[in-house]
Amino acid sequence: MKIRLLTRFVVIALLSTMGVACADFKPWVKPYERDNLADPIMSLSRNGFADTYMHHVYQAREGARGAEGGTGGGCGCN
Amino acid sequence: MPKVEREVVVVVTRVLKQAVSSRLTVRALSLCGALVGTLVASSFVSGATLPPDSVDLMYHNYDGGGMKINGPSLLVRKSIGPQVSVTGHHYVDSISAASVDVIASGASEYEEERTEMSGGVDFLYEKAILSAGYTNSSENDYEANTAYFGIAQDFFGDLTSLSLAYARGWDDVGKRDQDRSEFEEANRQNYKLGVTQVLTKNAIIGLDVDVITDEGKLENPYRSNRFIDPGDATNFLVQEENYPDTRTSTAFGLRGMYYLPYRASIKAEYRYFNDSWDIQSHTYDIAYSHAFQESWIFEVSYRLYTQDQAEFYSDLFPFANSQTHYGRDKELSTYDGTTIGFGVSYEIKQGVIPFVKRMQFSLQGDYLDYQYENFRDVTAEGSFLPGDEPLYQFDAWVTRTSLIVEF
Numbered sequence: 001m002k003i004r005l006l007t008r009f010v011v012i013a014l015l016s017t018m019g020v021a022c023a024d025f026k027p028w029v030k031p032y033e034r035d036n037l038a039d040p041i042m043s044l045s046r047n048g049f050a051d052t053y054m055h056h057v058y059q060a061r062e063g064a065r066g067a068e069g070g071t072g073g074g075c076g077c078n
Numbered sequence: 079m080p081k082v083e084r085e086v087v088v089v090v091t092r093v094l095k096q097a098v099s100s101r102l103t104v105r106a107l108s109l110c111g112a113l114v115g116t117l118v119a120s121s122f123v124s125g126a127t128l129p130p131d132s133v134d135l136m137y138h139n140y141d142g143g144g145m146k147i148n149g150p151s152l153l154v155r156k157s158i159g160p161q162v163s164v165t166g167h168h169y170v171d172s173i174s175a176a177s178v179d180v181i182a183s184g185a186s187e188y189e190e191e192r193t194e195m196s197g198g199v200d201f202l203y204e205k206a207i208l209s210a211g212y213t214n215s216s217e218n219d220y221e222a223n224t225a226y227f228g229i230a231q232d233f234f235g236d237l238t239s240l241s242l243a244y245a246r247g248w249d250d251v252g253k254r255d256q257d258r259s260e261f262e263e264a265n266r267q268n269y270k271l272g273v274t275q276v277l278t279k280n281a282i283i284g285l286d287v288d289v290i291t292d293e294g295k296l297e298n299p300y301r302s303n304r305f306i307d308p309g310d311a312t313n314f315l316v317q318e319e320n321y322p323d324t325r326t327s328t329a330f331g332l333r334g335m336y337y338l339p340y341r342a343s344i345k346a347e348y349r350y351f352n353d354s355w356d357i358q359s360h361t362y363d364i365a366y367s368h369a370f371q372e373s374w375i376f377e378v379s380y381r382l383y384t385q386d387q388a389e390f391y392s393d394l395f396p397f398a399n400s401q402t403h404y405g406r407d408k409e410l411s412t413y414d415g416t417t418i419g420f421g422v423s424y425e426i427k428q429g430v431i432p433f434v435k436r437m438q439f440s441l442q443g444d445y446l447d448y449q450y451e452n453f454r455d456v457t458a459e460g461s462f463l464p465g466d467e468p469l470y471q472f473d474a475w476v477t478r479t480s481l482i483v484e485f
Contacts, residue, residue, distance in 0.1 A: 026235065027234060027235025027236070027237050028237070029235075029237060029276050029278060029279050031236075033279040034276075034279060035279075036279055036280050036337040037276060037279065037280070037282060037337065039337065039341065039343075040375070040425070041337070041341060041342065041343045041367050041369055041375055042282065042335055042337055042343050044284070044333065044335065044345070046367075046375070046423065046438075046440075047421070047423065047438075047440050047442065047478075047480055047482075048134040048136075048153070048438075048480060048482045049134050049136050049151055049153050049167075049480070050136050050138075050440060050442060050478040050480040053136065053138055053151070053478060054444065054476070054478075057140065057444075057446075057476055058383070061409065061415070061446075061448065062359070062383055062385065062409060062415065063351075063353075063357040063359060063385050063388070063409050063410060064327075064329060064349070064351035064357070064359040064361065064383070064385065065288070065290060065327060065329065065351070066268070066270075066286075066288025066289075066290055066327065066328075066329035066331075066351070067286040067287060067288045067329035067330055067331030067349050067351070068286070068331065068349070069272070069284055069286045069331050069333050069347065
């Protein structure tokens, strides 16, 4: 049941995102304003695999699992 | 910062987003491969830019609660043309175990090794990155295989990044002295959704949702639960664990980072977790990073984890087979865990070493402390009636030394 709900959520989110993404979107943070976001100090995984490793230290010792994140951050510049 | 240097930083940021495309598990006792399926989550890429060629070398060390685990990790990434990037990862856990679970079971300290190998490929198509990979984790009592597929894309002027992933795991579970043909299966499916959103020129947030389903042999075959001896109430007897054959869990993680007025950042995270075994947990994490001169970054962090027990957990059952499912695994109990972490990294930028675009050396240390509310230490010295033993607690040090080189 949870998986079905999640699937619906994902499909709706994807369709919505694709629809809006096709529009002429003006980003409110311009590429030249992303210096701070591009700084490594704003990375959620600055230390590469060493950061990922900690997630697994916790997974082995705690009942919870998943949604650790750890990737991403940064400026979204391409 | 000059434009060229800023562009390098942008690429570096992208690399770090993707350099974690490996799956590793750290194990307590011998049941560890079960985690592999959930680890693919870490391989999320973030859309539209393939990471540069790199080598990520790490040595890890865990010491606490009677467990010593250490070993190397080597992750190599290499591009093949402008649209394809492949990764290979080798990871080793060398384990020396004399934990409360081992001692309580009457076993003596043992040593063993787990080896994990994985390979993956990322394919860039316009603003999307398609990723696929395979992992094998092998040890003498657990074999885990996991395949995954993911897609990531940037939207809205690259202010939004959406990631989706699916992983499937096939594990074989047994005991060290058991023939492989007698091992039992545990299969796993993992659905993942991640969204990262740039809010302002100084703030970014991310949301992650994970749904994981397991089916098969989910007990740790080495662990047992205890019940009051019907012939002598001052004593207890033990029997094998009996968990449900299925488990479905959902986790929501929300995190944000903010760039402070000087070159520093603050990160806050919250995660809510629940599952079909009635385990519920909350995780709070906060970290502060501070730059010193151009190359140094110092970080301190604090993490709090709280958990409510599984519905079939008990430290001491009234009699044998007293309910349909029963377990005394301390990871199913009610407890809190805190972590205090610190780290330092030093970065060498492009132009200093020939052919090296960037190099980072880092040292990190974490102190973990777990306090259990209804799991008792049956190995405690002294004479106790069943159920009167002191509550269990342990602490541990985790250190990581890593070197990342990008070419």
